[in-house]
Amino acid sequence: xxxxxxxxxxxxxxxxxxxxxxxxxxxxxxxxxxxxxxxxxxxxxxxxxxxxxxxxxxxxxxxxxxxxxxxxxxxxxxxxxxxxxxxxxxxxxxxxxxxxxxxxxxxxxxxxxxxxxxxxxx
Amino acid sequence: xxxxxxxxxxxxxxxxxxxxxxxxxxxxxxxxxxxxxxxxxxxxxxxxxxxxxxxxxxxxxxxxxxxxxxxxxxxxxxxxxxxxxxxxxxxxxxxxxxxxxxxxxxxxxxxxxxxxxxxxxxxxxxxxxxxxxxxxxxxxxxxxxxxxxxxxxxxxxxxxxxxxxxxxxxxxxxxxxxxxxxxxxxxxxxxxxxxxxxxxxxxxxxxxxxxxxxxxxxxxxxxxxxxxxxxxxxxxxxxxxxxxxxxxxxxxxxxxxxxxxxxxxxxxxxxxxxxxxxxxxxxxxxxxxxxxxxxxxxxxxxxxxxxxxxxx
Numbered sequence: 001x002x003x004x005x006x007x008x009x010x011x012x013x014x015x016x017x018x019x020x021x022x023x024x025x026x027x028x029x030x031x032x033x034x035x036x037x038x039x040x041x042x043x044x045x046x047x048x049x050x051x052x053x054x055x056x057x058x059x060x061x062x063x064x065x066x067x068x069x070x071x072x073x074x075x076x077x078x079x080x081x082x083x084x085x086x087x088x089x090x091x092x093x094x095x096x097x098x099x100x101x102x103x104x105x106x107x108x109x110x111x112x113x114x115x116x117x118x119x120x121x122x
Numbered sequence: 123x124x125x126x127x128x129x130x131x132x133x134x135x136x137x138x139x140x141x142x143x144x145x146x147x148x149x150x151x152x153x154x155x156x157x158x159x160x161x162x163x164x165x166x167x168x169x170x171x172x173x174x175x176x177x178x179x180x181x182x183x184x185x186x187x188x189x190x191x192x193x194x195x196x197x198x199x200x201x202x203x204x205x206x207x208x209x210x211x212x213x214x215x216x217x218x219x220x221x222x223x224x225x226x227x228x229x230x231x232x233x234x235x236x237x238x239x240x241x242x243x244x245x246x247x248x249x250x251x252x253x254x255x256x257x258x259x260x261x262x263x264x265x266x267x268x269x270x271x272x273x274x275x276x277x278x279x280x281x282x283x284x285x286x287x288x289x290x291x292x293x294x295x296x297x298x299x300x301x302x303x304x305x306x307x308x309x310x311x312x313x314x315x316x317x318x319x320x321x322x323x324x325x326x327x328x329x330x331x332x333x334x335x336x337x338x339x340x341x342x343x344x345x346x347x348x349x350x351x352x353x354x355x356x357x358x359x360x361x362x363x364x365x366x367x368x369x370x371x372x373x374x375x376x377x378x379x380x381x382x383x384x385x386x387x388x389x390x391x392x393x394x395x396x397x398x399x400x401x402x403x404x405x406x407x408x409x410x411x412x413x414x415x416x417x418x419x420x421x422x423x424x425x426x427x428x429x430x431x432x433x434x
Contacts, residue, residue: 079380081378081379082344083337083340083341083343083344083375083379084340085378086340086375086376086378086379087336087337087340087371087375089375089378090371090374090375090378091371096378101377101378101379101380102380103343103344103347103348103349103379103380103381104347107347107349107380111380
């Protein structure tokens with residue numbers, strides 16, 4: 001199932017609704033990279049609240065998305081990692097290094113807002 | 123409210139006929155033994171009071187057995203059960219009902235806080251009393267007396283195993299309940315400001331508890347929408363590499379949920395042992411005491427705490 005990507009001002013929101021196949025993840029990555037340029041977005045929020053598993057491929061793809069977004073001038077934040085998922089990621093030795101994380105969508109917006117302010121007024 | 127199901131009842135229901143057979147095999151009780159026990163039946167039944175008295179008279183000598191001998195309501199029941207025990211012992215039926223009786227007696231001893239060591243002494247005294255009767259039946263043939271006594275002793279050892287098992291099971295149950303109680307008490311997560319939690323840890327951290335701690339911390343982060351958690355380990359006497367690893371994992375997992383964890387109260391001993399073990403806690407923010415941790419947390423959250431007026 002493809003992931004819907006919503007646009008809210010300068011921020012793109014990818015809200016994952018169900019378990020993702022590897023193909024879905026790659027598609028999400030491509031689509032985000034494309035849309036960041038098209039909408040001149042400065043932030044990307046990926047909401048994974050609905051995910052109850054995250055494997056090495058998913059974490060690697062998320063790292064890839066964050067790095068890609070940075071190169072395109074946007075900051076990516078992953079929000080809504082469930083407690084059990086967080087434990088599993090750490091115990092499996094997977095990392096989300098270089099990826100900003102926040103509790104939920106609201107926190108993610110707050111985080112992006114702060115970093116945009118830091119970068120100076122428009 | 124019904125009484126919680128004790129371990130004894132639990133174990134009793136698990137006692138299958140094959141287990142009973144197996145236990146009888148353990149003490150090597152054969153048809154010969156059953157026949158010999160039938161022969162000496164009278165030695166036990168005709169002197170029931172004498173034998174029961176040997177058991178309880180022995181207990182009465184010791185202060186440690188006061189929990190049983192000093193309580194009339196228990197001792198009456200115990201004496202009655204012991205009489206039934208002796209009658210059943212020579213009746214030749216060692217089935218489910220027999221086991222249940224032994225369990226009840228064991229449960230009673232356990233309730234009376236009777237130590238296994240004293241019980242063993244009293245049981246020996248009981249067997250001596252019976253043995254004397256049996257030996258006097260065969261004044262000319264001490265070997266026959268010994269063999270008959272040995273047959274009965276097999277049943278006695280079969281009994282002891284069950285009674286001791288019952289006492290142990292009851293004690294284990296108590297220990298388990300206490301452990302559960304401690305575990306529930308031991309990991310509170312407290313919110314002291316909006317978005318700020320503290321997690322005081324006191325006592326021994328083992329893997330089981332560390333896991334539970336991680337779990338409760340992460341769920342609390344979600345429930346309280348915490349951004350900063352101060353974990354105070356002042357009350358933790360020792361931190362080994364396993365526990366340290368758990369702490370690191372907890373901190374990283376919390377970071378994935380957007381919360382930063384500050385660890386405080388690392389004592390001098392713990393700090394030195396961590397350094398000696400070569401554990402790098404560099405990725406964790408550590409501060410000397412809880413106060414320092416709270417101040418740092420308030421700084422992160424943008425709180426400014428000021429005193430309203432000079433205290434006289």
